[in-house]
Amino acid sequence: MSENFHPFWLESAKDAFEGDGDFLLPVCGGEPDLMMGEDMAIIVLTTVGDQRVGLAIGIQWQSDLHEITRDAMRLTRAEDRSSVQ
Secondary structure, three states: OOOOOOOOOHHHOOOOOOOOOOOOOOEOOOOOEEEEOOOEEEEEEEEOOOOEEEEEEEHHHHHHHHHHHHHHHHHHHHHHHOOOO
16 A cells, blocks of 8 residues: 555545536546445545545446456457457
């Protein structure tokens, strides 16, 4: 962990979005974190503005996220090698 680490406090987290529509979250910071519970996980990401965002995900979504990221990594490698495996 970095020396600037401070824990993500779920109890004091604020709602990020108001209103309807789609949102783009500028996430690009390093060192994502994961908080696990019995029925859900919270992925903690850092935005370009150095704010932390907690994404609460259920058990099925964890599996879906694994599949999506696996496919993304495969396609990324395919761009470098000009073939998809």
